[in-house]
Amino acid sequence: MTIALNETHDPARRSFVESANAPGSDFPIQNLPFGVFCPDTKERPRVGVAIGDQILDIAAATPSFGGPVAGAAKACAAPHLNELMSLGPQAWSGLRLALSRSLSADHGDKSLRQHLTPMAQAELTLPAAIGDFTDFYASIFHATNAGRAFRPENPLLPNYKYLPVAYHGRASSVRVSGTAVKRPQGQRKRAEEAVPSYGPSRNLDFELELGFYIGVPSRLGDTIPIAAAADHIFGFCLLNDWSARDVQGWEYQPLGPFLGKNFATTVSPWVVTQEALAPFRIAAFTRPDGDPAPLPHLACATDQKQGGLDITLEAYMATDVMRRAGTSPQRLTQTSFATTYWTVAQMVAHHASNGCDLAIGDLLGSGTVSGPDKSSWGSLLELSARGREPIPMPSGEQRGFIEDGDEIIFRGFCAKPGFARIGFGECRAVILPAG
């Protein structure tokens, strides 16, 4: 399905919520990402939409909407997005259109102001009830860099260009941005050590990823045709696949990452819809000459022609010393999701190609998004060459891997002439000491 541009993408539309019209806002009226929030600690979580620095309580605004949109708005009383997801893409799109009109400066319903909560006052929670979490490995630059670190003689394996490699992650330990992460303990063994020992990870890392939620399920035994695969996606977020490299390196053969990853995964609270991202597909990446064509079940001319989502992804670090000194976080990398070898449609089609069922609320991660150059690599494993080339920080400190008290902050946005900037907000967490 090609998502058509419509009035919700009109860059001239402004909101009566003035903060949404500021040039650098992540959440202009053209974005309208969904999330789950508590207006205050006494109230239950419910679905809201971000507009500027405010959150609209959608269910509370139900009386403003007519017909089928009212049904979608009512589904936003739930403490996660799953109820809204279950209504399907037409309902999502209808609700988005109604929100865009109702929040517009010209013809909006200004009585909705009573249902706004300042984002700074709200508690944002995990947006979906996640059944299963799957993490891909879609960036060929990351796969090559990481492969070189773990297998110098054999970085990119023969299957890489034929299928989007993935593994199952841990759903229970996914947390929303702002939740501190405790440094994991685990077994690790340095090359020069004869035997492993158990203790706090010495090589804690982030992985800069794009996450996406399944909104349209598939049944066990059914496959999903590549041309329809993107239609199953509700929306996108930032995702930090925290990785204890020493634990991972010791444990991962032959069955893949386990304790090196499953102690925590952090996601941003706002889920940006496919419709909001429709203007930002570009054919940035083409398979180099000589690479195999995708097998038919992963090949879609329309998908390839539209290309990847040109979402700029950034990772920042603020050490404890920097935060105390009021120093701004240091940017470590900036990359684009459009550089990945596999598109999200290919990832979804592959996931269901054996009949595995996808459920509403399932979370999929892209894998670390690294671009071709060092300035665009998506993990410290790559950026610091496994810690051998530490990164200087403005505080005079340096970092090969993450230390206790460090905060990692991801940001993401789409920008293009003729369109409003679409932001993802932030995905952040401070690392606490082990134990």
Add this chain to the structure above:
Amino acid sequence: MTIALNETHDPARRSFVESANAPGSDFPIQNLPFGVFCPDTKERPRVGVAIGDQILDIAAATPSFGGPVAGAAKACAAPHLNELMSLGPQAWSGLRLALSRSLSADHGDKSLRQHLTPMAQAELTLPAAIGDFTDFYASIFHATNAGRAFRPENPLLPNYKYLPVAYHGRASSVRVSGTAVKRPQGQRKRAEEAVPSYGPSRNLDFELELGFYIGVPSRLGDTIPIAAAADHIFGFCLLNDWSARDVQGWEYQPLGPFLGKNFATTVSPWVVTQEALAPFRIAAFTRPDGDPAPLPHLACATDQKQGGLDITLEAYMATDVMRRAGTSPQRLTQTSFATTYWTVAQMVAHHASNGCDLAIGDLLGSGTVSGPDKSSWGSLLELSARGREPIPMPSGEQRGFIEDGDEIIFRGFCAKPGFARIGFGECRAVILPAG
């Protein structure tokens, strides 16, 4: 915790449900496994206990029980075991004792007959709401055999004797015994082929495993001491980790099994409690001289002295031709869970050793249980030497891997002089053609 033997283990106790007293019964009054059933298609699922060839509707029997047991019985009105699990081991044990007394021939409450449903008439459903599914690799015999098949030069990897290797499986595709499994499609490449192709798996296999459910949760960031690890387990079942060997072989590097496994996992409907299995621990397996001792966080003298659970596990096959001819299923293997290198306590302690949270209803699998000899290997990959040595069937057919229409049946039981036989029932599924 050591589970003390008590009156519920008394081999002399008989039930007024006569079928429970038959010598070969899987479900004597000393077993009392929990499951979820629908008495008929018009009614909602609820928790029951197996007694002979009958199922007792526990919630319906609540008025027979006094005090705190009534609370546990009421939790059995739920459509999965999670509510009962959440009450904790004392509640499970109290309910078991009350059921043992109430169903006994001598002093039982025969009015409970009104709450019995013949097992043959009931529909048994998935016993738990499973959040995450983790599969281990605890049999060193299987790890060596399977390693040899995929990596002839390097079958057992250096980490194997230091940690119970595991990976995350797919929770959404776990199904209860009796649910047919469709042959998966996928990418596979024979050694002599230059490129992979997509189509029905040519090497469909079973893996004979023991499953266990978490009943006592742990919090994110907390570890579980090895001495307390077994206390987190509610009970055990049979588990078939269906595996498409050709898909797995092509996809699994570097991140582990994914589509080769996640199309289906089958579990038996009855969950046998730790208390019922308490008499059957034996020190059958000891680490060979020269093997490293477990690191302190995985070492527990009591656990090692008590040894593994001596559960006999069997796999049978009935081809379509055999079923039509009325031929009994052919036994393919018989093994004991006590031969695994790692105990269930070690698996649980390892899983939480990095702070990963375990949730009520989580399913853990042991990995294929293979013993030292060919007669005790737990998969066709091993039994047929990757299909090169097909197994003759009584119908004159032979099988290297599973063909369409074949039914795989697992059975499990504990038997020991001086104790009643504790059975697991069956875990079975027929393979349907792909497409």
